[in-house]
Amino acid sequence: MALRDVRLSPHLIGGSPARTALPLAVVGLLLLASVGFAVGLNTGISLWWIALALGIAVAAGIAGAGLVPTVGSLWLVGFWWFAFPPLVGYLTGNWTGAGRYSYPRMVGYGYQSARAELLGGIEIGVRLGLQFAVVVGLVGYAVGVIVSRLSTRTSGSK
Numbered sequence: 001m002a003l004r005d006v007r008l009s010p011h012l013i014g015g016s017p018a019r020t021a022l023p024l025a026v027v028g029l030l031l032l033a034s035v036g037f038a039v040g041l042n043t044g045i046s047l048w049w050i051a052l053a054l055g056i057a058v059a060a061g062i063a064g065a066g067l068v069p070t071v072g073s074l075w076l077v078g079f080w081w082f083a084f085p086p087l088v089g090y091l092t093g094n095w096t097g098a099g100r101y102s103y104p105r106m107v108g109y110g111y112q113s114a115r116a117e118l119l120g121g122i123e124i125g126v127r128l129g130l131q132f133a134v135v136v137g138l139v140g141y142a143v144g145v146i147v148s149r150l151s152t153r154t155s156g157s158k
Contacts, residue, residue, distance in 0.1 A: 011145065014066020022065040026056065026073040030080050038088055053077050053132070054140045061144015071137040078129030086121035090114040 013019065029052075036043035053074050060070040088094075089101025095114035102117060 010064060010066070011141075012067055014060075014069055015064045018060070018063040018065035019069050022056075022060050022063070022069050023073050023076075026076055030076060033080070034084060037084065049077065049081050050136070053136050057137050057140020058144040058147070061141040061146075062148045063144075064148070067137065067141050070141050071133045074133035074137045075129050078132040079125040081132075082125030082129055083118070083121045086114070086118040090118045 014022075033043045056077070057070055057074060060066075060073070085101050086095075093114070095101050095117060101114075102121075
């Protein structure tokens with residue numbers, strides 16, 4: 001059964017060019033951020049990632065990329081946010097109890113080893129990364145669709 005046949009809604013699965021371009025763009029962005037983080041630039045854990053993820057979701061809504069690819073792409077961003085810094089700390093041996101190689105958490109505790117920090121980051125990245133992607137993806141995608149509809153309506157009335 002082809003993907004066209006199961007297509008329930010254009011907003012669920014999205015249009016073909018935007019649906020494939022969105023995850024590729026996000027993977028490219030994460031590769032760029034990974035290289036930057038690994039060489040010591042301040043591309044790691046910050047609130048700018050939340051703003052960036054919201055921007056990605058709004059752009060996906062405007063482009064009609066689909067809600068499923070949007071949430072999947074944002075889950076990659078959320079997972080990277082939690083799991084990549086501890087991975088770099090684990091692989092380089094520059095891990096400390098707190099700092100740039102720890103994943104973000106609400107309580108100020110840390111793990112006692114780089115391996116435990118990495119496993120904690122992966123666990124939290126899977127769980128909270130998905131929640132982050134669903135919430136930010138739904139809100140941002142809805143805003144993008146509304147902006148797209150309003151701009152189409154405005155340009156159509158002229």
